[in-house]
Amino acid sequence: xxxxxxxxxxxxxxxxxxxxxxxxxxxxxxxxxxxxxxxxxxxxxxxxxxxxxxxxxxxxxxxxxxxxxxxxxxxxxxxxxxxxxxxxxxxxxxxxxxxxxxxxxxxxxxxxxxxxxxxxxxxxxxxxxxxxxxxxxxxxxxxxxxxxxxxxxxxxxxxxxxxxxxxxxxxxxxxxxxxxxxxxxxxxxxxxxxxxxxxxxxxxxxxxxxxxxxxxxxxxxxxxxxxxxxxxxxxxxxxxxxxxxxxxxxxxxxxxxxxxxxxxxxxxxxxxxxxxxxxxxxxxxxxxxxxxxxxxxxxxxxxxxxxxx
Amino acid sequence: xxxxxxxxxxxxxxxxxxxxxxxxxxxxxxxxxxxxxxxxxxxxxxxxxxxxxxxxxxxxxxxxxxxxxxxxxxxxxxxxxxxxxxxxxxxxxxxxxxxxxxxxxxxxxxxxxxxxxxxxxxxxxxxxxxxxxxxxxxxxxxxxxxxxxxxxxxxxxxxxxxxxxxxxxxxxxxxxxxxxxxxxxxxxxxxxxxxxxxxxxxxxxxxxxxxxxxxxxxxxxxxxxxxxxxxxxxxxxxxxxxxxxxxxxxxxxxxxxxxxxxxxxxxxxxxxxxxxxxxxxxxxxxxxxxxxxxxxxxxxxxxxxxxxxxxxxxxxxxxxxxxxxxxxxxxxxxxxxxxxxxxxxxxxxxxxxxxxxxxxx
Numbered sequence: 183x184x185x186x187x188x189x190x191x192x193x194x195x196x197x198x199x200x201x202x203x204x205x206x207x208x209x210x211x212x213x214x215x216x217x218x219x220x221x222x223x224x225x226x227x228x229x230x231x232x233x234x235x236x237x238x239x240x241x242x243x244x245x246x247x248x249x250x251x252x253x254x255x256x257x258x259x260x261x262x263x264x265x266x267x268x269x270x271x272x273x274x275x276x277x278x279x280x281x282x283x284x285x286x287x288x289x290x291x292x293x294x295x296x297x298x299x300x301x302x303x304x305x306x307x308x309x310x311x312x313x314x315x316x317x318x319x320x321x322x323x324x325x326x327x328x329x330x331x332x333x334x335x336x337x338x339x340x341x342x343x344x345x346x347x348x349x350x351x352x353x354x355x356x357x358x359x360x361x362x363x364x365x366x367x368x369x370x371x372x373x374x375x376x377x378x379x380x381x382x383x384x385x386x387x388x389x390x391x392x393x394x395x396x397x398x399x400x401x402x403x404x405x406x407x408x409x410x411x412x413x414x415x416x417x418x419x420x421x422x423x424x425x426x427x428x429x430x431x432x433x434x435x436x437x438x439x440x441x442x443x444x445x446x447x448x449x450x451x452x453x454x455x456x457x458x459x460x461x462x463x464x465x466x467x468x469x470x471x472x473x474x475x476x477x478x479x480x481x482x483x484x485x486x487x488x489x490x491x
Numbered sequence: 492x493x494x495x496x497x498x499x500x501x502x503x504x505x506x507x508x509x510x511x512x513x514x515x516x517x518x519x520x521x522x523x524x525x526x527x528x529x530x531x532x533x534x535x536x537x538x539x540x541x542x543x544x545x546x547x548x549x550x551x552x553x554x555x556x557x558x559x560x561x562x563x564x565x566x567x568x569x570x571x572x573x574x575x576x577x578x579x580x581x582x583x584x585x586x587x588x589x590x591x592x593x594x595x596x597x598x599x600x601x602x603x604x605x606x607x608x609x610x611x612x613x614x615x616x617x618x619x620x621x622x623x624x625x626x627x628x629x630x631x632x633x634x635x636x637x638x639x640x641x642x643x644x645x646x647x648x649x650x651x652x653x654x655x656x657x658x659x660x661x662x663x664x665x666x667x668x669x670x671x672x673x674x675x676x677x678x679x680x681x682x683x684x685x686x687x688x689x690x691x692x693x694x695x696x697x698x699x700x701x702x703x704x705x706x707x708x709x710x711x712x713x714x715x716x717x718x719x720x721x722x723x724x725x726x727x728x729x730x731x732x733x734x735x736x737x738x739x740x741x742x743x744x745x746x747x748x749x750x751x752x753x754x755x756x757x758x759x760x761x762x763x764x765x766x767x768x769x770x771x772x773x774x775x776x777x778x779x780x781x782x783x784x785x786x787x788x789x790x791x792x793x794x795x796x797x798x799x800x801x802x803x804x805x806x807x808x809x810x811x812x813x814x815x816x817x818x819x820x821x822x823x824x825x826x827x828x829x830x831x832x833x834x835x836x837x838x839x840x841x842x843x844x845x846x847x848x849x850x851x852x
Contacts (some may be wrong), residue, residue, distance in 0.1 A: 217619055274829055281836030284562070284773045289768055291829030299822040303814055379695045408762030415626070415762070422623045472612060475624055479615045 187326035189448040190441065191405040195332045195401065197440020198339035202394035203417030204424070204432040205346060206387030212363040212427035213383050215283070219290035220270055221391060222414015223297035224263050226407065228392030229399040230301055232259035233310050240313050261393040267388030268381055276377070294411070301407035312403045335397045342390060343433050349386075350429060359383060363427065416443075416467070423471050425484025434483060443467050499501030520687055522681045534681040536793075540751055542791035543686040544744050546694050549771040549787040550780065551740025554697070556769065557778035558706060560713030562622040564765055565609070565629025569738040571760035572605050573598045573745025575646060578755045581656035584647065591658045594746060602742020603735040605632075610734030616728055629765055637757040658685065658750050670845060675772075682751055687750025689747070693740060697780050700736070709733055729781035774831055785840050797823055 203225055210218045235255035239246055274289040318329040350356035362379045365384040370376045398413065399405040416439060424435025446466035474482060527535040552566045576598040580589045589597075609628050613621055640648030657664050657678075700706045708729045711719035720726050749755045767790065775786020801816035801823075831839065 199745055211619070215619075217622065231721075274833070277833055281832075282777070284556075284777065285832050285836040288770055288773050289829045289832045291770060292825045292832070295821055295825030295828070296823075299818040299825065302818045303822070307815075419623060419627065422620060426619065462634060465631050465634050468631050471627055472624050475616055475620055476612045479617070479620060481620070 185448060186445070187324045189444045191323070191326055191328050191332065193441035193444035194437065194446060195335050195440070197420075197437035198336050199394050199398050199401075199413075199436075200417050200420045200440050201343060201433045202339050202390045202397075204421040204436045205343065205411060206391045207414075207418050208421040208424075208426055208432040209383050209387050211358075211421070212429075213359065213366075214275070214279070214286075214378055216275065216286050217290065217418065218275075218384075218387075219287065220274075220297060221387065222410035222412075222417070223294045223301075224270075224388050224410070225391040225395040225398075225413055226268055226301060226405075226410030227266060227297060228259045228388075228395030229264045229409065230305050230310070230395075230407070231262050232256060232392075232396045233312060233399055233405050234305070235259065236313060236315065240315065246288025251315060256393070256396055259396060260389050263388040263392035263395075264385045267384045267391075271381055271384040276380075285361060298407055298411070303368040305407060307407070310405045312405070313401055331400060335401060338393070338397070342393060346386070346390070347429060351403060355379075355382065368441070395425040419467065419471055421476055422481055425481030428481070428483045431481055431483035435481070438482075439467055442470050446470075521684075524683045527676075528680075533679070536677070536683060538792065538795050540679055540682050540686055542788050543683070543690050544748050544751070545768065545771065545791045546784050546787035547686075547744040547747075548741055548768050549775070549783050550690075550693050550697050551737045551744065552768050553772050553778065553780065553783045554709075554740070555733050555737035556702065556772055557783065558701065558709040558713065559730060560709075561733060562618065562625070562732075563737070564622045564626035564762070564769065565632075566625070566737070566741060566768055567760045567762075567765040568629040568632040569602045569605060569741030570611075570745040570748070571632055571757075572602045572738075573742030574749040574755045574759070575636060575745075576742065577746035577749040578599045578652040578655050579645070581653050581750070583654050584652050588656055591660065595743065598742045598746040599739045600742075602738045602745070605742075606734040606736075606738025607731055609738075610731045614730055620798075625648065626762065626765070629760075629762060630796075632764075633757050633760050635838060636760070646757075649756070649757060651754060653754040655749050655753050655755065657753065658682075686747065689743075694780060694784070696783070701780065705729065705732060713778075741762075748816070774828065774838055776841035779838070779840060779842035782838055782840035782842070786838070789839075794820060794824055795825065823852055 206221050206224075207218060210216060231347065232255040235258045236251060239251045243251075257431070270293055274293050275286050278286045278289060316329045316331075320327050320329050321333075350359060358369070358374045358379050360370065361374055361380070362376055366376050369379075385416060394413075395405075395410075398409070417436065420435035420439040421432045422435070423439060424431030424433070426432075443463055443466070445462040450462055450466055478484070524536045524539065527539065529707070548566070548570055551569070552563065555561050555563045577594050579585055580587050580594050580597065582588075609625065616624060617629070617831055620817055636646045637649050639646040640650075646652065708719065708724045711722065711724055712726055718793050719729075748759075771786040771790045772783050773786075774790065775784065778784025797820040801820045805813060805816070805819075835841075
């Protein structure tokens with residue numbers, strides 16, 4: 183049972199990060215119907231910028247309070263990701279809003295390749311280790327180990343997600359976002375500044391993504407220019423699992439995928455009598471996705487979209 | 492645009508010009524490898540071989556994405572299935588050495604079965620849900636190939652399978668150098684001719700498919716599935732056929748890849764490859780066979796051109812290589828993708844009359 187709780191905790195930590203990234207995918211998808219392939223790369227840039235800032239501060243102002251250091255790094259990273267994402271939308275997606283549906287998908291892939299290689303040129307090919315500025319305590323919880331950092335990740339993600347849900351569901355801006363995702367044309371006619379709302383959606387998603395990137399880097403103590411791709415892929419899978427376009431679905435899908443992965447990896451060997459090892463973790467995740475979609479073709483919380491004529 | 496298409500129309504109507512055009516094209520195709528190996532180097536013939544294989548792949552994906560409008564992000568899985576089918580049936584791995592003519596249909600058939608395996612559970616899914624499931628399918632296949640070295644060793648795991656038999660026609664090993672009529676033909680040259688021939692057959696099949704009852708049904712499903720159903724099209728069978736036929740081409744291309752390279756490993760079948768093939772289809776002009784061919788040739792040769800120019804240009808401009816040429820090459824490649832799509836959102840050479848996928852709502 184100890185192992186089980188340990189895997190649940192690991193799954194929740196992983197799932198919180200997936201959920202944060204998945205929100206970025208799902209918001210953009212809800213409004214534009216676009217798979218923003220570059221989002222994973224934005225997450226990676228977030229992690230790399232934060233890491234570079236911490237390394238810089240650590241090198242030049244070593245007497246600075248670690249908390250201040252992390253706050254400065256996080257702010258730098260979030261703001262640079264927001265600016266980056268704003269320009270990505272402005273330059274690569276907006277001109278193609280009326281183009282065939284797959285055209286922005288290709289520019290998204292182009293941006294993704296571009297950012298990855300740019301990061302490789304700037305930060306090099308090596309894995310970047312996170313400097314040890316904090317020491318985290320490990321606690322015992324129901325026989326499983328959990329570090330303060332893991333608790334922090336889960337709590338911070340929960341706060342950010344709640345905040346986002348509040349903004350989208352109760353603020354004027356959120357109402358405009360929901361209106362835009364229903365119909366851009368009608369929302370525009372009713373006085374919503376569509377371009378502003380779409381930019382805002384990208385910026386918010388990028389902010390959450392940057393935080394997710396920092397949390398991942400902190401959790402594994404490394405960052406790498408290629409870390410965004412798989413993370414983005416998993417997060418997108420999570421968004422689809424929950425029902426893409428649905429914020430609650432993204433959170434649910436993220437947590438679920440995290441749990442499935444870590445519990446699956448822990449038990450897949452026992453279930454199959456040792457035939458399949460933990461390398462099949464991803465197979466497990468994708469199989470669950472396929473099975474869910476076979477029975478609920480629009481995801482767990484997705485609405486039944488009527489056939490458009 | 493209209494000037495060009497009018498020009499093409501004019502040429503088409505004139506039989507003599509058309510005939511001369513075909514002859515010139517034929518001469519160009521026959522002499523191209525000699526031209527390349529004598530000017531820019533022998534490696535380019537090999538690059539051309541791979542470009543032709545990718546063109547075949549892209550044409551297969553074009554059936555699924557371009558004709559039937561089903562976004563498939565895991566297409567490389569069929570390529571992998573074809574390549575591994577070939578590798579397992581003609582290598583020391585199991586000690587099997589079936590001849591080329593036996594493996595080709597087996598590989599195609601196995602790939603088609605996988606196509607149906609993927610297609611069947613996903614029939615109800617639309618658009619991007621389908622995309623992510625196909626993506627997952629591609630990853631599942633790759634992970635299995637990567638890990639099926641234990642408990643029973645089937646695929647040799649991440650190491651891959653090597654010493655795959657080359658194509659042998661009439662006792663002649665096609666990867667060796669042969670002398671015909673006093674002219675030396677290296678393995679890459681011979682493969683080039685075989686591939687050009689097979690690609691021509693593929694193009695022919697694609698053109699005939701597009702104009703067939705099935706092709707029209709695909710386009711109807713792509714444009715409006717509900718309306719197609721109302722017109723009496725069995726959308727289930729039509730979609731499954733799209734998956735199966737698309738997969739068949741992928742499987743054949745995979746087999747040729749395995750025999751040309753003599754070696755397969757799961758590394759060749761990562762998600763990025765699926766995405767690249769999709770880029771070829773969309774960038775070239777989705778649903779338009781010759782556009783897709785153009786896209787495939789461009790996207791396979793462009794990175795190679797950039798590879799051979801990335802460091803010399805830096806040296807001549809700044810006197811030294813400052814930026815990792817490999818990164819620079821991919822950076823420029825990404826930039827090219829973005830710019831081409833911004834300038835020509837419907838692809839470089841789109842079909843003239845048809846509406847593009849998903850341009851509704």
